[in-house]
Amino acid sequence: MSRRSLTTLLAAGGAAAVLALTQVSAHAASVQGGNYGAYGMEGQYPTVSSCAGTFQQVGATRYAGGMALKYFYSSKCGSFARIENSRANCAAVLQRSNSGTGRVDGWVSETVDPGIDYAYTKIGNNLNGRVSRALLACDGEDLVFTSWY
Template sequence: MRRRTLQTLLATSGAAAMLALTPVTAGAEPFSGGNYGAYGFEGQYPTVGGCTGTFRQVGPTKTAAGMSLKYFYSARCGSYARIDNSRTNCAAVIERSNNGAGRADGWVSETVDSGIDYAYTKIGNNLSGRVSRALLTCDGHLLTHTNWY
């Protein structure tokens, strides 16, 4: 049987598969892959100066197993995902596509911190023709996602 490298898994399986390989930690921790960080504001939380107060929820709130997933967008900064009423071993994820085709080229996730029931991601830059979507994953499994925006 041919062994697959972590890079091969990322390239062929996307963010949800990577989360299955991500170690569970005691605190919230961001993870990213693909070419995440290639565009402005990526690597920053939505509270960064110039972005605070510019985000609005786009699309309906998605629910799975009593947890909620919301997608937020700013025409100035990009997008981020937030999950609420979440259990441990769950993560909010933003997948971003470079060319608007709805195929993830980069992603960032944030796990739920011990003692709280929510998490939100760093910004995914879906400006200038790029698109993104939000995902809710638990224990490495995709539970729900939003449309690409």
């Protein structure tokens, strides 16, 4: 895939590109795009000691085909997305907007590892006027998403 076509896919939403990229390896791994990593705490999992225990679920759990999507926020660290009761070829995606307008500038995703039915993303920094939302994508399709917070 050329750099231009990947950039075009990511600008259009990113979830399909996330799944296309993550299906290359047999083991799930975090994938990111846009300017993800530009802000503090990005690139860390929510289990990092300085953030552990500071997250609370925001908004209602969203469902698609029996799978659950949850959005968690910490005023100290930022946010992350979690999916539960998931099937294979699905990913939790966190999209972040720099300006608070809900335009995706950066994203990070995590696919479901073989043998388990959940996944959660690394932290997205939606502090200081930035916003983020969670997304559940399976087989290249965006199934459900949360509001921007």
